[in-house]
Amino acid sequence: xxxxxxxxxxxxxxxxxxYGYADGSGEYYVSIDSEKxxxxxxxxxxxxxxxxxxxxxxxxxxxxxxxxxxxxxxKYVCSPCKPTSGVRNLPCQKACKPGAIVHSW
Amino acid sequence: MTTQVEYWRWTESRxxxxxxxxxxxxxxxxxxxxxxxxxxxxxxxxxxxLAYGLMRTGSNSPDSAxxxxxxxxxxxxLTMKDIKFIVGTGYGRINIPxxxxxxTEIACHARGANYIWGPVxxxxxxxxxxxxKAIHCDEKGKVTAFLMNDKCxxxxxxxxxxxxxxxxxxxxxxxxxxxxxxxEPPPVSSTxxxxxxxxxxxxxxxxxxxxxVLAAYCSAMAHRVVTLLERIGxxxxxVLTGGISKNIGVVSRxxxxxxxxxxxxxxxxxxxxQLAGAIGGALFARDLLAKSRKAF
Numbered sequence: 001x002x003x004x005x006x007x008x009x010x011x012x013x014x015x016x017x018x019y020g021y022a023d024g025s026g027e028y029y030v031s032i033d034s035e036k037x038x039x040x041x042x043x044x045x046x047x048x049x050x051x052x053x054x055x056x057x058x059x060x061x062x063x064x065x066x067x068x069x070x071x072x073x074x075k076y077v078c079s080p081c082k083p084t085s086g087v088r089n090l091p092c093q094k095a096c097k098p099g100a101i102v103h104s105w
Numbered sequence: 106m107t108t109q110v111e112y113w114r115w116t117e118s119r120x121x122x123x124x125x126x127x128x129x130x131x132x133x134x135x136x137x138x139x140x141x142x143x144x145x146x147x148x149x150x151x152x153x154x155l156a157y158g159l160m161r162t163g164s165n166s167p168d169s170a171x172x173x174x175x176x177x178x179x180x181x182x183l184t185m186k187d188i189k190f191i192v193g194t195g196y197g198r199i200n201i202p203x204x205x206x207x208x209t210e211i212a213c214h215a216r217g218a219n220y221i222w223g224p225v226x227x228x229x230x231x232x233x234x235x236x237x238k239a240i241h242c243d244e245k246g247k248v249t250a251f252l253m254n255d256k257c258x259x260x261x262x263x264x265x266x267x268x269x270x271x272x273x274x275x276x277x278x279x280x281x282x283x284x285x286x287x288x289e290p291p292p293v294s295s296t297x298x299x300x301x302x303x304x305x306x307x308x309x310x311x312x313x314x315x316x317x318v319l320a321a322y323c324s325a326m327a328h329r330v331v332t333l334l335e336r337i338g339x340x341x342x343x344v345l346t347g348g349i350s351k352n353i354g355v356v357s358r359x360x361x362x363x364x365x366x367x368x369x370x371x372x373x374x375x376x377x378x379q380l381a382g383a384i385g386g387a388l389f390a391r392d393l394l395a396k397s398r399k400a401f
Contacts, residue, residue, distance in 0.1 A: 018252035022332050023296070029252070029336070058212035058389075059247070071253060072236070
């Protein structure tokens with residue numbers, strides 16, 4: 001009963017999803033804030049490596065995520081956008097109007 | 106004739122809660138967590154865990170899931186028909202034909218840990234067979250942040266199995282033995298399990314004892330996950346789930362490095378922390394079932 005009421009007051013899910021890795025040279029994480037994400041999907045064509053997709057999350061809301069198939073290979077797929085490549089404005093971050101996508105590098 | 110000993114092999118198990126009579130329960134649901142190394146199934150009768158099964162994952166997810174659930178209901182008198190809703194989770198979750206819904210292991214572990222340890226839990230470290238996840242949740246067991254490491258088998262159960270095999274130490278004794286050292290050795294430096302194994306062989310050549318090599322590997326594993334916890338915002342109410350949570354060598358070193366103790370299991374709690382994901386799945390299944398019943 002009470003848990004049912006609790007759900008009534010929660011308007012949307014809010015969590016931060018971090019995908020990436022850390023190694024000797026630093027931390028490389030792509031973070032998506034589900035509260036800011038409006039599931040517009042602008043990040044999907046923006047990413048040259050097509051790592052994003054919009055799907056229903058565990059709590060029934062739509063949000064951008066890093067595709068499951070890419071989650072363990074961001075070290076390689078994200079390398080064209082690494083600091084050493086000289087990319088300043090990361091395409092996914094630039095495409096995300098609500099500012100939900102953040103990088104740790 | 107010599108018998109070949111498989112040191113990495115842990116025993117499959119099952120459990121029935123003697124205090125629960127499923128015939129009196131109004132809803133029976135289950136969660137099946139098909140991991141990369143082990144498959145777990147938990148059966149929930151209303152709000153109580155009725156039974157669970159812990160099996161090795163085979164070469165295909167549907168069979169592994171079926172194995173786990175069959176083992177869980179074995180001897181309880183339950184049949185698959187009595188289970189009204191099943192949630193699949195874990196690495197093989199999308200491949201479970203009899204599951205009504207697939208939910209990520211991140212949400213399930215948070216939910217399961219909340220059930221096992223109670224609402225105090227804020228930080229969960231799931232050290233599984235093939236990857237490691239740090240999860241932050243609220244008092245309802247709802248995920249507020251998570252982090253998955255993109256590394257291979259480093260810092261996971263599979264790596265521990267490799268070391269158990271290399272040193273010919275049964276996997277269940279690895280943690281205990283790694284603590285029986287006079288001096289804590291420097292951690293193994295390689296991240297990759299294959300390289301770490303080579304490094305381990307090198308250390309043995311240099312005359313290190315088994316215990317010292319295990320200590321070096323356990324401390325490397327503990328050290329590696331600390332950075333994950335720091336990144337998602339460590340809160341002191343933390344617990345460990347997954348297979349490695351049963352390795353005292355890793356757990357005690359992690360606690361030492363963090364300077365805090367993991368939340369102890371509640372006194373009357375008999376559930377294996379490796380089951381957290383499956384238990385969380387069963388709880389989600391119960392909610393989904395209640396929701397669908399309300400809709401009609």
